Amino acid sequence: MRKIEFLDTSLRDGEQTPGVNFSVQEKIDIAKQLEKWGISAIEAGFPAASPDSFLAVSEIAKAMTSTAVTGLCRCVKGDIDKASLALKDAKYPQVHVFIATSPVHMEYKLKMTPDEVIASIAEHVTYARSLFEIVEFSPEDATRTDKDFLLKAVQTAVDNGATYINIPDTVGYTTPEEFGQIFKFLIENVKTDHKIIFSPHCHDDLGMATANTLAAIKNGAGRVEGTVNGIGERAGNVALEEVAVALHIRKDYYQATSDIVLNRTKTTADMISRYSGLSIPKNKAVTGGNAFAHESGIHQDGVLKNPETYEIITPELVGIKFNSLPLGKLSGRHAFKEKLKELEFEFTDEELNQHFANFKKLADKKKEITDEDVRALILGHNSADSEITLEDVRLSYNSSDEQEARVSIFNKAIQESKEIDAKGSGSVEAIFNAIDNYFDQDVTLESYEIDAITSGIDAQAEVQVNVTNPKTGTHFSARGIDYDVLKASAQAYLRANAFIKRENEK
Ligand SMILES: CC(=O)SCCNC(=O)CCNC(=O)[C@H](O)C(C)(C)COP(=O)(O)OP(=O)(O)OC[C@H]1O[C@@H](n2cnc3c(N)ncnc32)[C@H](O)[C@@H]1OP(=O)(O)O
Ligand SMILES: CC(C)C(=O)C(=O)O
Ligand SMILES: [Mg+2]
Known part of the structure; x- marks a missing residue:
């Protein structure tokens, strides 16, 4: 069986999702989780893009012990110099150099002739190779590139020392058969005196990213690139969890395995969902809320007789466990700690005490604490953007008049707690007005959505807000999770405001 390497680009291509903006601390948390999940290389960012991107790449480079960082x-030599500086402390550094090779990109975007592009590949791969042992090269928009020119571009990169050749389907244009043929053609025709590994980098514009990625593996790719939950530019990148589970379930067909620790998938997916502010659709393959639910009679009958009738993946495989250790208000610290271990969370004693206190508060209100509740509790409070936090929300409700809210907000940097009062025609509006008064900045609220995390009247609420910074036009998504829907709303809106404040201060 071949072993397929996994490169995760959630922190680079994933962050190109409109509305997604990870803080540096969130990126470090995610990278640590990706390392535990079994990712072999993390594309931690685009170091030349901004000081924050540079900082995130250098902090992740220091934090990884077994995973390569790129x-x-x-x-552009300046971009490669920045990457070299950001990655200087990485135990396993790599660099990724790209340039577009399709006619439309070369002519209109780069304003370069094909010969100039080839010369640029030779010059910059050589330069990258003078600073890094491992150099990945990508011909951007490869699937709309003339086949012979693609071979020439790839051959040039290989001749100048590239060790990974990544074939991006930048605009999600290809089909599985066609993409498989591209890999076969390149692998058969590229001449090399050193080991090179080919990888697919698929986008999901036509809904074929997973199929295209698997077709590349079938035709010789040794590494895959993608993101968790398929976040990414436009319709997103390939969802790595889908590729990992497909390889596992259909190893008979693909004859390939990976190092992905499948039972850490759910925790990894939840973290990305929480920090990106993008919830996982209920019908999403592998991790969606309905992925293991059976509704119709014939299916339920079959599953009761033998789960294999309708279940090709077990929930346990991806880390969704039966609640073997039910928790409630009488549970103690040991049981809570054991549950966190079971759900693949690790905390210092101080963090554990904080989460335990929050758990006790929730257990006082909610009869049964499910695994979903515990995950939501941890991820809901585990906001890495915790410089400015919500302390309290009070409302005075009047069914025939305006509502009044009093919101307490704590600023860690200056150790200051402030109470702000505001009115609104509804409770949510009054709370949002109070938060607006606190931040004193322009924010456009684009959408506001509420969802229940678990079923029942005492379910925890998840609120998602999408906002725009009118100054820059940047979109941000933020989520709040709480037993109380109004508090979850306040958390989400406060977090969105904190993103905008951070952007305005840059
Ligand atoms: C398919 C992908 O995902 S590609 C990666 C996309 N990611 C990003 O863009 C990261 C965020 N980007 C940024 O922060 C900025 O675009 C920067 C810092 C990289 C560059 O900013 P600026 O210097 O202001 O340039 P701007 O973004 O306006 O234009 C890009 C320039 O790079 C050129 N360019 C684009 N790709 C490449 C490439 N692979 N190699 C060389 N030049 C390139 C463009 O032709 C354009 O050049 P021009 O200014 O001579 O016309
Ligand atoms: C930079 C490249 C690899 C990319 O993200 C794409 O082409 O989609
Ligand atoms: Mg991409």
Whole structure:
């Protein structure tokens, strides 16, 4: 069986999702989780893009012990220099250099002739190779590139020392058969005196990213690139959890395995969902809320007789466990700690005490604490953007008049707690007005959605807000999770405001 390497680009291509903006601390948390999940290389960012991107790549480079760290660069020496500086402390550094090779990109975007692009590949791969042992090269928009020119571009990169050749389907244009043929053609025709590994990098514009990625593996790719939950530019990148589970379930067909620790999938997916502010659709393959639910009579009958009738993946495989250790208000610290271990969370004693206190508060209100509740509790409170936090929300409700809210907000940097009062025609509006008064900045609220995390009247609420910074036009998504829907709303809106404040201060 071949072993397929996994490169995760949630922190680079994933962050190109409109509305997604990870803080540096969130990126470090995610990278640590990706390392535990079994990712072999993390594309931690584009170091030349901004000081924050540079900082995130360098902090992740220091934090990883077994996972390689890479950064994206244009064919620009300054980009490669920045990557070299950001990655200087990485135990296993790599660099990723790209340039577009399709006619439309070369002519209109780069304003370069094909010969100039080839010369640029030779110059910049050589330069990257003078600073890094491992160099990945990508011909951007490869699937709309003339086949012979693609071979020439790839051959040039290989001749100048590239060790990974990544074939991006930048605009999600290809089909499984066609993409498989591209890999077969390149692998058969590229001449090399050193080991090179080919990888697919698929986008999901036509809904074929997973199929295309698997077709590349079938035709010789040794590494895959993608993101958790398929976050990414436009319709997103391939969802790595889908590729990992497909390889596992259909190893008979693909004859390939990976190092992905499948039972850590759910925790990894939940973290990305929480920090990106993008919830996982109920019908999403592998991790969606309905992925293991059976509704119709014939299916339920079959599953009761033998789960294999309708279940090709077990919930346990991806880390959704039966609640073997039910928790409630009488549970103690040991049981709570054991549950966190079971759900793959690790905390210091101080963090554990804080989460335990929050758990006790929730257990006082909610009869049964499910695994979903515990995950939501941890991820809901585990906001890495905790410089400015919500302390309290009070409302005075009047069914025939305006509502009044008093919101307490704590600023860690200056150790100051402030209470702000505001009115609104509804409770949510009054709370949001109070938060607006606190931040004193322009924010456009684009959408507000409420969902229940678990079933029942005492379910925890998840609120998602999408906002725009009118100054820059940047979109941000933020989520809040709480037993109380109004508090969850306040958390989400406060978090969105904190993103905008951070952007305005840059
Ligand atoms: C398919 C992908 O995902 S590609 C990666 C996308 N990611 C990003 O863009 C990261 C965020 N980007 C940024 O922060 C900025 O675009 C920067 C810092 C990289 C560059 O900013 P600026 O210098 O202001 O340039 P701007 O973004 O306006 O234009 C890009 C320039 O790079 C050129 N360029 C684009 N790709 C490449 C490449 N691979 N190699 C060389 N030059 C390139 C463009 O032709 C354009 O050049 P021009 O200014 O001579 O016309
Ligand atoms: C930079 C490259 C690899 C990319 O993200 C794409 O082409 O989609
Ligand atoms: Mg991409």
